[in-house]
Amino acid sequence: MPRSRRSAKRPYATEHVPLDVERATGGRRSESAADGEWVVQQVRGSDREYRCPGCDQLVTAGTPHVVAWRSDGLFGEALDDRRHWHRACWQARGRRAPTRRR
Template identity: 50%
Template sequence: YGGGGRAEEWQGEDWSVRPVSGASAAGKRYRCPGCDQEIPSGVPHLVAWPQYGGIDDRRHWHKACWNAKDRRTTRVQRSRNAPRY
């Protein structure tokens, strides 16, 4: 995942946040929980998870979406049969 991890507080929880370089994301696609759009393979982004969460709690975010997470109103709801990355 690359270096430079940091801790942030969000929604009353401590979160671990790490940058993911484009090279380490090559061949993988993720769905950003902030905008519900796909993060294409090879695109630098962030991975964030609650400090006391497990590996299944990790979520991959666009950098801009993570930075704007407090300005978003309601959660984007994915359609029932949309892929989940």
């Protein structure tokens, strides 16, 4: 009896699963605001602490937060300028004055 050429592994009858853009891009998205063009990435947490430029407080290790950098610079320069923000501070950055640098 001849064998079928169709693979049993490929599910021909299943529905198409749409692409999860969030997962495919690593959670990165572009944002345009009054303060420029930004690349923003949601981070679940990190093993390091960072200082939030919005409130000048620590983003403690393991805390979900936002990493943002300007997209209008060159690729290498922009990645060097990444900043780790609390999610609420990132969303409120247009309503707040810049914090003092230590």
